[in-house]
Amino acid sequence: MKRLEDYRGIVPDEILADLHKRASRLYDRHVVHVNSTAQGGGVAEMLYALIPLMNDAGVDAGWRVLVGGPDFFNVTKAFHNGLQSEPIDLSEQKKRLYIQVNEAFSQYTHIRHHDAIIIHDPQPLPIIKFYKKRQPWIWRCHIDLSDPDPKLWEFLQGYILRYDLMIVSHERYLRPELPIEQRIVNPAIDPLSQKNIELPERTIAKYLKRHRIPLDKPLITQVSRFDKWKDPLGVVEVFKHVREKVDCRLVLAGNMATDDPEGFGIFEKVRRKAGALIDRGDVILMIGATDIEINALQRVSSVVLQKSLREGFGLTVSEAMWKGTPVVASAVGGIPLQVIDGETGFLVDPTDVAGCADRIVEILTNESLARELATRGREHVRENFLVTRLLGHYLALLAELLGVD
Ligand code: UDP
Numbered sequence: 294m295k296r297l298e299d300y301r302g303i304v305p306d307e308i309l310a311d312l313h314k315r316a317s318r319l320y321d322r323h324v325v326h327v328n329s330t331a332q333g334g335g336v337a338e339m340l341y342a343l344i345p346l347m348n349d350a351g352v353d354a355g356w357r358v359l360v361g362g363p364d365f366f367n368v369t370k371a372f373h374n375g376l377q378s379e380p381i382d383l384s385e386q387k388k389r390l391y392i393q394v395n396e397a398f399s400q401y402t403h404i405r406h407h408d409a410i411i412i413h414d415p416q417p418l419p420i421i422k423f424y425k426k427r428q429p430w431i432w433r434c435h436i437d438l439s440d441p442d443p444k445l446w447e448f449l450q451g452y453i454l455r456y457d458l459m460i461v462s463h464e465r466y467l468r469p470e471l472p473i474e475q476r477i478v479n480p481a482i483d484p485l486s487q488k489n490i491e492l493p494e495r496t497i498a499k500y501l502k503r504h505r506i507p508l509d510k511p512l513i514t515q516v517s518r519f520d521k522w523k524d525p526l527g528v529v530e531v532f533k534h535v536r537e538k539v540d541c542r543l544v545l546a547g548n549m550a551t552d553d554p555e556g557f558g559i560f561e562k563v564r565r566k567a568g569a570l571i572d573r574g575d576v577i578l579m580i581g582a583t584d585i586e587i588n589a590l591q592r593v594s595s596v597v598l599q600k601s602l603r604e605g606f607g608l609t610v611s612e613a614m615w616k617g618t619p620v621v622a623s624a625v626g627g628i629p630l631q632v633i634d635g636e637t638g639f640l641v642d643p644t645d646v647a648g649c650a651d652r653i654v655e656i657l658t659n660e661s662l663a664r665e666l667a668t669r670g671r672e673h674v675r676e677n678f679l680v681t682r683l684l685g686h687y688l689a690l691l692a693e694l695l696g697v698d
Contacts, residue, residue, distance in 0.1 A: 316350035342483030534650030614670035
């Protein structure tokens, strides 16, 4: 299991000492996180990083994954899209299924004796209705709430109101109409996870060989679930522009999260659109890569692209920056917190395909620019987006909510 002292040399000792001090006030408090997938996507990624460290610090932190079938996840993906501004047909049947699955889950999920309960994202949001609340409940929403479908938002508010605190990733996602306490907490990556840990050259070479990814020309990479908000079709467009100027290769690495049923359809569309380029070996679709394989890929890429149309935060951006790989990313959601345009990477307008391609070409053709962006990017992540900072945030919030401050 990971320990706080393993982070010595990555973050200053003062930060680690402060975490121990904060945690000591919460020794043996029992906290539980609930989300809806153990695999795929940023939330699971963060919980894998955060929960062991909470335990090492002395807080008893557990994790439960909501159990639901494909119909339920179709509904919650529609809710996810609706919260990110897409109009939704909010039928009674969808609402019923959403509630029923949460009620059933609550019956065999015994979280009533914990000292604090942290619910992640909309899938398990209504579960709060099925407990007699005797501790603080936090709703941690990781998605962009700046422009939700009004009917859906009205419906979900009925459950959100029951919480003591809502946490979002960006100030634009705060909702003034909600009469509950709201805070901003930026997500974070774990520099010691398989996804982010330093890798020897030979390990990188082994994994690239396994996936038949040659390094004879520069690699442009996007790592994302096959999701329309990640705009993989737009990525292929951008790549076509770039290769008119620089000979390079595109790798689209994607997985299918178990709570995201739209992935296969999007993947098929990408495959059709990039068909000839795939046949020539200039576009490589890498499906279901392991963490260490994603790590290797992010390290050897000349540019990591994140061409999202909407994005709660975009952990992939910090992951690439931490590895010293220059990033070009859309100025949406939490991405501008990570990419300071021209300093720690380049920000682009998600609708400006040619502009995005130009930025990539700039990096590919200017080695010193690439190096400067990469160096500053890594330090920006060290200061702001490592799991140690996230742990500090949670410890402070828990102390406050439990009145031990
Ligand atoms: N990811 C992965 N394999 C893939 C695609 C994504 O491991 O094929 C990981 C990625 O490295 C990151 C997370 O899934 O850690 C995605 O988080 P992000 O915040 O970027 O987006 P989300 O999927 O939560 O919308």
